[in-house]
Amino acid sequence: MASEVVQEPTSIPAPLAAAAEAEAPLMEVGTDNDNDSAFDPDDGAASDTTSLSSSVSKYRFENGRRYHGYKDGLYMQPNDEQQLSVQDLGHHMMLILLGDKLYTAPIVNKPQRILDVGTGTGIWAIDIADQHDSAQVVGTDLSPVQPEFVPPNCKFEIDDASSMWTFTPGSMDLVFMRFLLGSFTNWTEVYREAFKSLKPGGWLEHHEVAPDVHSEDGSVTSSSAFGRWGALVFEAGDKIGRTYRTAYNTKKWMEEVGFVNVVETKYRMPIGRWPADPKLKEIGMWFRAYFEDGMEGYAMALLTRVLEWDYIEAQAYFGQLRAAFKDKKTHGYCNLTIVYGQKPLDA
Template identity: 35%
Template structure:
């Protein structure tokens, strides 16, 4: 998108003098609970490309944090729960986990539900954006920070959790090592990574499909512009082993995209997945494509072509989801 349009996005925001002119959803006192006691400016937002983004570590995470993204995250959370038949995790936790951290918690759905399920546990959600609800279970807390920084909290977590986060990290191994150092012996870590390359088992999604092309372009943008690894999920077991974790397990789910499966359960997952992917396409065609220098007209054309494939019921595409869990050794 051109600079003129981006400047128009800045002009649309509602200034707040307490936060240097940026919009904010949090009171300034909330930031005092952050790992690093960062200033109230982290609670602000910036508008660009017609979307809202976090101001803390601006550009570090190129996906919006606005109402449209809230809808996508909500669909994604429900989709994962449907995929796991209502479960919030697969790691073999004990019946009374005491201290849990949710890395890249987003809007906080998982952390809140986990806190409700385990009222004796303290659940801490960490994210770059102050977008979580203010009314929470008493055992749930959210802070604004970058998990790729050194962790400054207590080093006794018995469960470390993340969903769709490691694909957006520049140094996954650093975060895994931070988790290892800050976990109790015998504690568990679990990742769910959804974002990857769409697949197809019956040839209805050819390799030259605009849908495949869109993800090919996005992968290159992630590598060249942001230094991300879109295929990180496949590498996480080896990275966990390298860090010293044991009892490493993983499962791969092929989530249908759309309502084409005959199985009722898979069809429900597919409907949610299609919504998640459609919103992801829109978000990716905004800031990421613009940051890569892709013209707005070219991005919109590719977006519309990919959407047409997305809603074609004759295309039986799926998106792989990886769940990996491992244990810190008892000694």
């Protein structure tokens, strides 16, 4: 289906509103009961960051979905209401996973500046601003889809994090990233920009889910709908030079850039309520919703733009995935990693 870039009034959706163990052992199958510059308002320094203007409210409409128009094509996921709801659902899922914690790095008690890269709906930035009223929080994104009414210590900017960052070097206490698969061609350069922006002793934290689906009982095979999902996403990402294997490399890349005290925690995210453990069952319910509601947005552009599928072929595959979500004999899970690292005090 042909795409076009048109201008539309800026949409400002309201945000909508597991604890799996690291390297979790075999998950017992139970009963399945379910059918988000050191910013200174007075800083006049030249910046690549743009204001909210008509240039950033021009959107690409393609296959029934809306994509960002600013730097069109740089990011492969939609920014429409459906996908924004998925982002907020993922935020709630992570709060359940982490016991209502927004981050895990041991940052200072009263951070002064926090940066949320790829903020999306801005829900993480808003929550962290409420939690740390001592901090100035800035969230950056390619799309102006954040709420208008936010805490006074929170603000949003349109910015491309794959370009050179313009924040004051050595100013941030925490740089946070979450669910940015396929966003960058060179993750070490992005981490290097984060390193430069952090204060000595500051922290970078990155949460990421890997797209490949696994099972411990053989219920997910390479030819199944779930088995093909990871292979197709990896293939498309490799074709455009944007790896979707980020979750498996974050720790290594942080260390290569110079971060120290790097800690990696791994989780298995069950797809559905099949685990016997009540906590995993709850996490699986949320992760299934996050996966199922978001799969078309995550993959449509990869399948049609990159792998050159037609729209009908892509929808047929999504239908196979929906059937897999409902199959109680399939006990799939995805890997999620949380990695944080510290800029050395003598840097």
